Amino acid sequence: MQTTSDEILIGRIAKGDRLAMQVLYARHHVKVFRFVLRLVRNEATAEDLISEVFLDVWRQAGKFEGRSAATTWILAIARFKALSALRKRPEQELDEEAAEAIPDQSDDPETATAKKDKSEALRRCLQGLSAEHREIVDLVYYHEKSVEEVAAIVGIPEATVKTRMFYARKKLSELLKAQGIDRGWP
Amino acid sequence: MAVTVTETPSEREQIEMLLPWHAVGTLSPDEAQRVEHALAGDPELARQFELVREELGGTIHVNETLGAPSARAMDTLFKRIEAEAPRKHHVAAVSLSERLSGWLASVSPRSLAYAAAAAVLALVLQAAVITAIMVPPNGSNGERGGYVTASAPATDTGSFAMVQFAPQANAAEIAAFLKANKLSIVDGPNAAGFFKLRVAVTALPKEALAQAVRRLQQDKAVGFIATVE
Known part of the structure; x- marks a missing residue:
């Protein structure tokens, strides 16, 4: 069965097609979530961020020119959101997380x-x-x-x-x- | 002795750097062939490729065990989409004629929209050409101002109003309204469907502009109109 390409879906989203938005979300939200989670290391934050990411996709769909794969575009948005969120977090929190993530070398x-x-x-x-x-x-x-x-x-x-x-x-x-x-x- | 591509250190380093992408299969056919050729002739590189494959498997495992977001994320997203204003057309990158036809398409049959957009565009171009011919040269040295169409982004001269055409107004009525009142569209539609109209080429006194707008409001093609300061 042939599935609708992401690019076609984004074209429909640009015209306000919410069903196309649901399809695109269903197709990519898990991977985008994992990408963001690996960067921010906080599930609640990652969940909030993927809503933000796909809301941007909804809003910016008309500007997507198809020069890159849709997932490349979405991941770029996700990365920007994740880094912005990280910048807002207290340094102490980041230090604690980094310490937890470092393998125990003792x-x-x-x-x-x-x-x-x-x-x-x-x-x-x-x-x-x-x-x-x-x-x-x-x-x-x-x-x-x-x-x-x-x-x-x-x-x-x-x-x-x-x-x-x-x-x-x-x-x-x-x-x-x-x-x-x-x-x-x- | 057979010469392989891996004998040049810089080439070998380049191949080494491409191994992760080769493991995933995201190299171009030419690059993939280049790497395959190098792997075949370089056991150390081949051993390193096995390490890359281990990393690939490990990374997939780490990511796949991260789980998935709850339904909350989707609920939040679609609630926010619902709360958004109706989809507006991509205004920044399209011409006035496209914007106008797009707006008309949302309120009247598409064929009429095309006709009206063409008619309005013809009108404003005609007005611009007449202006260019009739307006005497300005400036002490006799130079004429540059060619400016009436549909260009609003220069600051003139008197303006914001108009929202009546939803039931058809293309012919809108075109007739613009022509009869010597109006030109200089911008729009914005998110709320408003167009910016040039009501007069000179800056009218406030009361005169208000009076003109009140008169325009009477036209059945107009849904709402207001002066622009």
């Missing part, structure tokens, strides 16, 4: 590996990456965005996208090493 390697197998350690370290690195890893691996699309969403040159991803992966290896898992790279 365990010796044996204890760490005993606690978690390699896959779990990897997931834990993925969550311990900085917001900048989490963002790019998620966009590439989970949201399946190309170099060009990540550049459009994050607002950085394509070359920077590649190097940022490279350093995010490098940081991930360092975090794993601190957990007692040496991947032999870099």
Whole structure:
């Protein structure tokens, strides 16, 4: 069965079609929510933000020119909203969250590996990456965005996208090493 | 010895940086082929690609265990959409004729809307051409002001009113109203469906403008009209 493309839906939304809005929301809200949640690390805030994101989609649909995929456009809006929300949060709150997310490095390697197998350690370290690195890893691996699309969403040159991803992966290896898992790279 | 693309360090680094996108399948066919070729000839790169694939699986797992938003998010969204004013046309990027025909399409049959928009546009262009011919040159050196159509964004000279045409007014009536009263549309419609009209090319005294607007209000094509200070 052929589904209506996002671009067609947005065209209908621009004309005030609420059903098209429901379809677009149903299609993308979970991934957008997860993208935002990974940035703001607070479910209630993330829920509020996705309402804001899709309200912007509703309002701005007429300006969507289809130069990029609809999801790229929506994620760019989501990122902007998430970063704006983060800027409004007290620094102390952010520090506490960052501290919680950083893998516990006080365990010796044996204890760490005993606690978690390699896959779990990897997931834990993925969550311990900085917001900048989490963002790019998620966009590439989970949201399946190309170099060009990540550049459009994050607002950085394509070359920077590649190097940022490279350093995010490098940081991930360092975090794993601190957990007692040496991947032999870099 | 076979020469592979990975023998140049910078090329190898470039390939290395592309591995995440290759794992997801978001490279162009050419790039993907380039990476595949490099992977085939470089065991260390191939080992690194396996690490990338592990990261890919881990990232998907982390995200998939994040859950989904509650229905509250959707309720909030659609309540806010309901509360929004009816969808207005994308005003900024369209011409006056498009705006006018769009507005007319919302109040009368589409065919009439096109006809009326064309008629009004013809009228304002005609007015502009006549003005350009008839108005004597200004300035001490005899230079004439630039060509300005009556449908251009409002210059600040003249007297203006905001009008909302009657919902039942058809295109012919609106065109006749504009022509009979020598009016030109300079802007609109705004979100509430108002157009800005140039009532006179000179700045009329307040009372004279109010009187003119009261007279225009009598026309059946007019729903509401008010002076603009």
